[in-house]
Amino acid sequence: MTNSIVVTSGLTKRYGAHTAVDDVGMRVDAGEIYGFLGPNGAGKTTTLRMLAGLIRPSEGAATVLGGMPGDPAVLRRIGALIESPGFYPYLSGRDNLRVLAKYRGLGRAEVAEALDRVGLADRADDKFRTYSLGMKQRLGVGAALLGRPDLLILDEPTNGLDPAGMAEVRELITELAADGHTVLLSSHLLSEVQEICDRVGVISGGRLIAESTVAELRGAASLLLRAEPMDVAIAAVRDVLGGSEVVLGGGGAVLRTDVGIRIEAHPRIAPVIARAVVEAGADLLELRIDEKSLEEVFFEITEGAMR
Template identity: 65%
Template sequence: MTNTIVVTDGLTKRYGERLAVDDVTLTVRRGEVYGFLGPNGAGKTTTLRMLLGLIRPTSGTASVLGNAPGTPASVARTGALVEGPGFYPYLSGRDNLRVMARYQEVPDHDVDVALERVDLADRGGDAFKSYSLGMKQRLGVASALLGDPELLVLDEPTNGLDPAGMVEMRRLVAELAEHGQTVMLSSHLLAEVEEICDRVGVIADGRLVTESTVTELRGTAALFVRAEPVDRALAVAMQVAGDDAVRLDDDGIRLDAGDESAPRLARALVEAGVDLYEIRASERSLEDVFFEMTSGPATSEEGLR
């Protein structure tokens, strides 16, 4: 059994003169939660729609579960929630899923299993129109779970949810991964990606900027020091970490050094007669990295989603 679920090579989608997705090459591994991160309008949804066989690429190739996107072999083992769930408003949640189950030739028993997994079993008999936005999103995930697919593709699953709904959805995605399913999750919410994703692909203006773990993206930890006099503290920091690893910020001194260097640095500062007010680990946030990678001319969400 291959360890790779999704592979793209130079995947490109052009609408006339507009380049929506530009030469995207990525890999999603079995059993991971892969975060597809980018600003609104970056090309996330267009890429996912190509992987699901809903639209054809202009050029490049993609493989989903060892098959071409949209083929019966690929579709049967993939569940998806893209651009929000669409259900009959006057049918109950359970009956909506039954309609989909019969269309997919999935037994009705799978409906109750899916409702249980998204914590909607006690509300399955209620009309869809009475559901909150969070419940509607969870029912959408339940529909994607019918047939127990190997791969789940979720496009902005927390979009429009209140904070409590976001927490519920993150917990659900984490549970799905624990169940053994591979999840490809698109999002523009950094906290969402940082909390639940194993690896991240960052897309901006249709191009994949990088693909890495969250830890690797954030880079090595740093130390932040606030001490006086600053010039003497700076000299000591350079002796400890090296000239190129130390820089002055508006509010103190930052060193490219792990927190294991903190005790040695603190002792050196005190021995040099420096008044030490603060020393702590200071990691780059995913937000810092994200904006560094995606800063540039704004793109139209209508044009590129």
């Protein structure tokens, strides 16, 4: 049975008449990178704050690492970067982490290890105010890593970064997961999530409207074919595939692999189809794998939820 690090049931947070988080039930498993997706104001940060024990839910329950959020025994096993990292600008990166380490009963060795893991060992003695935005985010992740926590909660870790900074943080998160950490990160940058996350939860209007692996959300790949004359090409394709469904669309013919063959299971099917189309006497104009991006799926399900 899968070991679940985070489990919530009916998790709800209200501020007066406003419901920020509404009946959220989610699960984060050990060793995975879980992407918590949603537009700004969807309830991502509020949910993470409840899981970190910073605020209490109005209703529902959550368990984190087998205990209650905010329990001291649980907090010792969590590292969190929620909203912008807050550090003293006139202290060095090393001294900022030493301040935090002291509160957690940790020593200089743990600070040095955290700085090394986020790639700041060479700049550790520079003042925080001289850091680039990417370095500041890295120091925030370094603070979350103090004490080698089992669970990392990262709220928009690439927020405000340039492409190079995003790549740095993305690589760091992947390395942390490979090193045995479970990572729960929120983001609205879907291309980033698509690259690094194992599973995702999609929240909109405070409600969790989908939770699945990235591959399951995106669905099976299709094969897009354009040829002239199209009827000759389609007949050739049907002969090759043995009657698998072929759907005509505005951009050409789409081989619907969700009901027929799976492209992933037949990597050599494209050249076989190309050869069959040409041998049948049709001109092959285009043949490529066509699959939805996570961004396309996200807009489909969030717009459907709003309707």
